[in-house]
Amino acid sequence: MTEPSDKPMTEDRREFLKTGAVLAGATLAPGLLLYGVADGRAPEEGASSKVRWGLLIDSLKCGEGCHDCVTACNTENGLSGNTGPQDTQYIRKLDIKDLRTGWVHSLPMMCQHCENPPCVDVCPTGASMKRADGIVLVDRHICIGCRYCMMACPYKARSFVHEPLHDQNPEVPRGKGCVESCTFCVQRVDRDLQPACVEACNAKGHKGMIFGDLKDPNSELSQVFRAVHNTEVRADLGLNTAVRYQGI
């Protein structure tokens, strides 16, 4: 419950407050942590279940023909950017048309990082997994490329690598014979950065994506969740997705 003893004594005010919050949680209800701290994680600390990463996409701010999030994703993860049936796409940009009114609008579709992910249920090797902080990943070391998860995913979020790859991004190892999908840019999240798509969307001024901790009531994401109605795609499946949409 207390900080490790080998930490230097020069802790800043933030650290002091963190410890205070943890102790307060313990006093109120031993064994139950009421309030977790989302950021500022040390490399040796690992992902924590006190955090659940989530993403809110405002599809009304999402421009038709705008691919800024997709481009940023491709650059970060070393994807080819091709959109053929055998090409990897972590984010697919969809244009949705209402047949009755003719209203067309656009949104990015990617791994929804479900709380109860069907891909994890069906994986025969345990390669498809959910990290403590809710990020759904494929452990390529033990993925046998059976593609059950691709069939199980209701969001068509996963891709299979059909051809040998070269010159991968050192932070994003990927190769032939494995299934892969959006990782919330886990390599960036672990460094307290936002996923590449969110950063690009905000940097280009669209401001259509908010990334944050769903379990932290003070995060921007939680505040917007409380204020504005949002939609879970295929809520009927009861997957409790971490990616939610506004305006659909």
Add this chain to the structure above:
Amino acid sequence: MASLRKGLWLIVLIGGLIALLAAPGAVVAGVDLPRLEHGKGDRCVDDEDTIRRKHPDFLKHHRDETMRNGIRTTKYSLKQCVACHASEKTGSVAASKEDFCVACHSYVAVHLDCWDCHATRPMKPQVAAQPAPSASPAPIETGVKP
């Protein structure tokens, strides 16, 4: 006179023998060990004997810790190995027979799968921007009421 000449011959012979033994320092008796490029890595995270014997275990343990638990320490990280040991000639740990990983692994005939997925070169400081993806597919038509 004859004994002097005999003595001279003996000195020449001994000198020659010493020269023969001392000169070819590179030719060591026994097996021909692999010669590898260490890159800029002059000292390892552990002593060499431990690393030589146990690096597969260290790497496998660390890969699971990072992949499954999000622990991103740099000791025993494959990325860190590459960062230090990429050859100065090829910029890689697995591009030529002398490069750090391949030198020993080809010597002992152990095939490495690591490089099917992992980069053999250290992180580049700047990643080039990719072109925008091709035209998006036709809109998906839904019967959703407004």
